[in-house]
Amino acid sequence: MARRTGGGSRKANGDTDGRIRARNEARILQVSVRLFSAKGFDGTTISEIAEDSDLPKANVYYYFQSKAAIYERLIAEVFDDWDAALRHIRPERDAREALGDYVREKLESSRRNAAQSRFFAGELLRGGKFLSRRQRRHMLDVTHEACAAIDQWIAEKRFPDIDPRHFLIMIWATTQFYSDFAPVVAATLEVPRLRKSEFDDAAEQILKAIKFDPD
Amino acid sequence: MARRTGGGSRKANGDTDGRIRARNEARILQVSVRLFSAKGFDGTTISEIAEDSDLPKANVYYYFQSKAAIYERLIAEVFDDWDAALRHIRPERDAREALGDYVREKLESSRRNAAQSRFFAGELLRGGKFLSRRQRRHMLDVTHEACAAIDQWIAEKRFPDIDPRHFLIMIWATTQFYSDFAPVVAATLEVPRLRKSEFDDAAEQILKAIKFDPD
DNA sequence: GACGATCCTGACGATTTCGTCAAGTTTTAT
DNA sequence: ATAAAACTTGACGAAATCGTCAGGATCGTC
Numbered sequence: 001m002a003r004r005t006g007g008g009s010r011k012a013n014g015d016t017d018g019r020i021r022a023r024n025e026a027r028i029l030q031v032s033v034r035l036f037s038a039k040g041f042d043g044t045t046i047s048e049i050a051e052d053s054d055l056p057k058a059n060v061y062y063y064f065q066s067k068a069a070i071y072e073r074l075i076a077e078v079f080d081d082w083d084a085a086l087r088h089i090r091p092e093r094d095a096r097e098a099l100g101d102y103v104r105e106k107l108e109s110s111r112r113n114a115a116q117s118r119f120f121a122g123e124l125l126r127g128g129k130f131l132s133r134r135q136r137r138h139m140l141d142v143t144h145e146a147c148a149a150i151d152q153w154i155a156e157k158r159f160p161d162i163d164p165r166h167f168l169i170m171i172w173a174t175t176q177f178y179s180d181f182a183p184v185v186a187a188t189l190e191v192p193r194l195r196k197s198e199f200d201d202a203a204e205q206i207l208k209a210i211k212f213d214p215d
Numbered sequence: 216m217a218r219r220t221g222g223g224s225r226k227a228n229g230d231t232d233g234r235i236r237a238r239n240e241a242r243i244l245q246v247s248v249r250l251f252s253a254k255g256f257d258g259t260t261i262s263e264i265a266e267d268s269d270l271p272k273a274n275v276y277y278y279f280q281s282k283a284a285i286y287e288r289l290i291a292e293v294f295d296d297w298d299a300a301l302r303h304i305r306p307e308r309d310a311r312e313a314l315g316d317y318v319r320e321k322l323e324s325s326r327r328n329a330a331q332s333r334f335f336a337g338e339l340l341r342g343g344k345f346l347s348r349r350q351r352r353h354m355l356d357v358t359h360e361a362c363a364a365i366d367q368w369i370a371e372k373r374f375p376d377i378d379p380r381h382f383l384i385m386i387w388a389t390t391q392f393y394s395d396f397a398p399v400v401a402a403t404l405e406v407p408r409l410r411k412s413e414f415d416d417a418a419e420q421i422l423k424a425i426k427f428d429p430d
Numbered sequence: 431g432a433c434g435a436t437c438c439t440g441a442c443g444a445t446t447t448c449g450t451c452a453a454g455t456t457t458t459a460t
Numbered sequence: 461a462t463a464a465a466a467c468t469t470g471a472c473g474a475a476a477t478c479g480t481c482a483g484g485a486t487c488g489t490c
Contacts, residue, residue, distance in 0.1 A: 018457095018466070018467090020456095020457085020466080020467065021466085021467085024467090038341065038342070039257065039341070040255040040256070040257060040258060040341070041255070041258065042254065042255060042257040042258035043255060043256065043257035043258070045446085045447065045448085046447080046448070046449085047446090047447075047448095055468085055469095056468070056469050056470075057448095057449090057469090058449090058450080058451090058468075058469055058470080058471095059467080059468060059469070061448090061449065061450080062466095062467070062468075062469095063467095065449095066448085066449075067448080067449095118340060121340060122337070122340055124396050124398070124399055125333060125336060125337055125340065125395060125396065126253065126254070126255070127253070127398050128398055128399065136402065139399075139402070140402060140403075143403055160423065160424070161423075162420055162423050162424050163416065163420045165403050165404055166416065166417055166420035166421065166424075167420065167424055168403070169389070169392060169393075169400060169403060169417075170385075170389045170420075170421055170424060172392075173388045173389045173391070173392035173396075174384070174385045174388045174389060176388070177384060177387075177388035178384075180340060181339050181340065181388075183339070183342050183343055184339055184343065184354075185384060187351065187354070187355060188355075188358055188380050188383070188384060189380055201378065201381065202381055202384075205377055205378045205381035205382065205385075206381065206385055208375065208376075208377050208426070209375070209377050209381075209382055209385060209425060209426060210424060210425070210426060211423070211424060211425060211426040211427075212426075233436070233437090235436080235437065235487085236436085236437085239437090260476085260477065260478085261477080261478070261479085262476090262477075262478095270438085270439095271438070271439050271440080272439090272478095272479090273438075273439055273440080273441095273479090273480085273481090274437080274438060274439070276478090276479065276480080277436095277437070277438075277439095278437095280479095281478085281479075282478080282479095
């Protein structure tokens with residue numbers, strides 16, 4: 001018997017670098033993020049994940065203990081990219097340049113990983129119950145750092161006197177919106193679906209709408 | 216028999232103004248919007264709706280044909296308020312005042328009806344499949360009108376030359392964000408939960424961050 | 431107080447879903 | 461070649477869910 005039965009059965013814990021495991025887990029996760037983002041946690045069934053992955057259902061359970069386990073793995077994966085764009089905001093940089101890079105990168109990354117972005121948004125919309133304490137802590141730390149940078153700009157009169165927290169929320173909300181609510185945006189812009197050019201326009205217009213000069 | 220059985224059975228269609236019916240439907244809808252917004256369509260069970268409404272499950276089915284019927288009723292209700300705030304944006308008004316009113320009213324209404332707002336956001340996140348053609352059409356018409364107003368401001372040099380569609384998306388995304396993703400916002404602002412004062416601050420800071428003067 | 435319309439409800443069937451299991455097959459290491 | 465580890469899979473059980481039904485209770489009105 002390859003596996004132990006009974007309560008708390010533990011399967012191979014990632015320490016082996018099995019090729020097949022890596023390939024199949026990746027396939028399952030890829031299919032899952034699409035389904036979860038389109039139909040939510042409860043709306044997605046394991047059978048569906050199995051079918052779309054071209055695997056029997058029992059095989060999915062061989063790789064993941066439960067549906068929740070798949071979901072949690074995805075949260076962890078997506079979370080790793082969460083703050084990448086924020087790193088552009090550093091006190092020594094020029095505000096307009098730094099924020100420009102941030103907006104552009106955020107838009108581009110959420111465009112390229114639309115499913116992940118929507119998946120994460122859905123999770124946050126439900127209150128972020130799946131986020132670990134560590135992950136919440138990390139989000140806060142990174143946010144604080146960015147706020148500190150903006151505060152320094154303000155102190156040096158290189159940026160208007162705006163509460164950095166509200167300002168960041170505004171930028172974050174806007175950039176997320178384009179991929180998370182793509183159908184609404186596409187309708188508003190009167191295009192059948194959003195392409196790269198729409199995202200480029202968005203970055204440009206967003207930056208034009210922000211007041212960069214201190215009063 | 217009060218009801219017909221068999222396919223396409225039709226229950227009393229709202230033409231009678233039964234007091235009891237009105238009360239119970241309202242109670243069911245009120246409970247449902249909370250549950251749907253917290254757990255999504257598939258995550259919400261009729262039994263749960265029944266329990267929280269203090270009614271037996273069969274009684275819920277007496278008032279609504281199906282879970283989808285409840286959902287659709289809610290969509291229609293929430294949709295009626297969708298464009299209320301947008302009406303502030305009229306060409307003859309001052310841009311700063313009109314947009315100020317819009318932002319404040321949007322924030323306030325989504326604060327007061329947080330469940331509805333999250334419910335609607337969840338629906339749009341999934342692609343807005345429940346929205347009827349008429350409703351989509353209406354959203355577009357209203358958006359166009361607001362865009363036309365802004366375009367006029369721009370033509371008269373009373374507003375910077377920004378694509379009104381992107382600008383409106385930015386405002387809409389931001390104002391929605393505060394109630395739809397309240398836990399994230401609360402964490403960012405370092406308060407246990409959002410109160411009216413946070414929303415007031417938000418309105419003020421958002422308006423400070425927007426460039427109103429034409430170049 | 432009677433009689434029709436409206437409202438209420440416990441029990442039920444059909445279906446779907448999660449997750450398990452035991453017995454197979456393939457890969458890997460020696 | 462061989463033995464262990466890793467992988468695969470069809471069938472299955474238990475639980476949950478949707479929606480129905482038939483009959484009983486209550487309300488409004490004449």
